[in-house]
Amino acid sequence: MIHIDETKCLKCKACVNDCIVKVLTVGDNGFPHVRPEDERFCLNCQHCLAVCPVGAVECHGVIAEQAAAIGPLPSSSEMMNLICQRRSIRQYKQEDLDTETMDTLVKSLAWTPTGCNDHRLFFTIVRHRKEMDFFREKMVKSLQFLIKTGIMRLVYPNFKRYMDEIMGREDIIFRNAPHMVVACTPKNAPCKEADPWIALSYFDLMAQSLGVGTCWCGFAVYAFKWVKALRERLGMPKGYKVGAVLLFGKPAVEYKRQTAPKPFQMKML
Ligand SMILES: Cc1cc2nc3c(=O)[nH]c(=O)nc-3n(C[C@H](O)[C@H](O)[C@H](O)COP(=O)(O)O)c2cc1C
CATH class of the missing domain: 3.40.109.10 (NADH Oxidase)
Known part of the structure; x- marks a missing residue:
């Protein structure tokens, strides 16, 4: 299920703090662990694996080396263009x-x-x-x-x-x-x-x-x-x-400009 490599773990609790269902807790020895009775609550979201700074977490058979490194994201203006230029x-x-x-x-x-x-x-x-x-x-x-x-x-x-x-x-x-x-x-x-x-x-x-x-x-x-x-x-x-x-x-049509939709109804609080 969730296995912590204690030879790598820094006891930083990053995995414990990010566990949404609180199955990861700190054991008596300071290392994170999952109590057997809590195992069934794990969502297998792999946040523990993703957040660990040293790759010490194995989650449902997946180890850190199997997850890609963090890569660059599109800029916000590129994302906005994608949203505005997506056409049916x-x-x-x-x-x-x-x-x-x-x-x-x-x-x-x-x-x-x-x-x-x-x-x-x-x-x-x-x-x-x-x-x-x-x-x-x-x-x-x-x-x-x-x-x-x-x-x-x-x-x-x-x-x-x-x-x-x-x-x-x-x-x-x-x-x-x-x-x-x-x-x-x-x-x-x-x-x-x-x-x-x-x-x-x-x-x-x-x-x-x-x-x-x-x-x-x-x-x-x-x-x-x-x-x-x-x-x-x-x-x-x-x-x-x-x-x-x-x-x-593959599209057989090309749009020359974005559309200009009216904003939706909103209430700003
Ligand atoms: C839930 C949903 C169902 C849709 N169903 C159809 C459909 O059956 N046929 C179709 O040609 N377009 C369908 N559309 C596309 C909409 O007509 C289209 O998103 C809308 O006219 C705005 O155009 P745009 O996507 O180019 O901005 C659907 C869109 C949504 C969100």
Whole structure:
């Protein structure tokens, strides 16, 4: 679980002070330790490992040498540009991302924060454009079925605006995106509503920093709920549900300037 290398430990208590669930305490000999009865409360957040100045902490089998050194951060003006220049992309080049970019994006998912550090999120990643065709075709058929049976009128009265596109088999839901990431969460996760959206918000910004276009697909969240065949293709474990969906791929559109949205309502205290 948590093991302290007493030959390295400085007894500085940095790990004890930063332990959110207070499982790390100072033992009689001055070294930090976890009482066996407290072990089950550990969140495995690895703060103890990250904060230790000498790398004396092993957390759930992970040692300091396995964690990267602290690197430079983007400047605040670079971050602001990323936030202001991130656009929803609905025009994509019809090609797959290169493997390196895809791997970087996939790797970044591991660092998403989750409520209680619940590490059970499940991601389905459509890595190849051809694989998206399954989702596109099933979606078009499902939309046409919903229209023919009159169900669409009940669930989405404004659908007539998109009638020509749906009947013409246009992909108005997945926007011809070459890739998609679906974040699924256990139905009993402490923060099941927030975790998937936060995970894909991080993915979103990471993607756009790499020049990869993204678009949230709120409609697909409902589609996965309603259409079993679509849901089954995701391969998520039993007891899970779809939380959030993000489309991505090489953009086929370039924006010449930022947008200028009105500030939201606020109350300053
Ligand atoms: C929760 C959520 C669901 C969304 N669902 C869709 C969607 O199903 N299809 C789509 O084209 N855009 C979708 N969007 C994108 C919004 O329309 C878009 O963020 C908004 O118009 C502002 O444009 P921008 O992202 O380029 O700043 C969604 C955005 C959010 C946050």
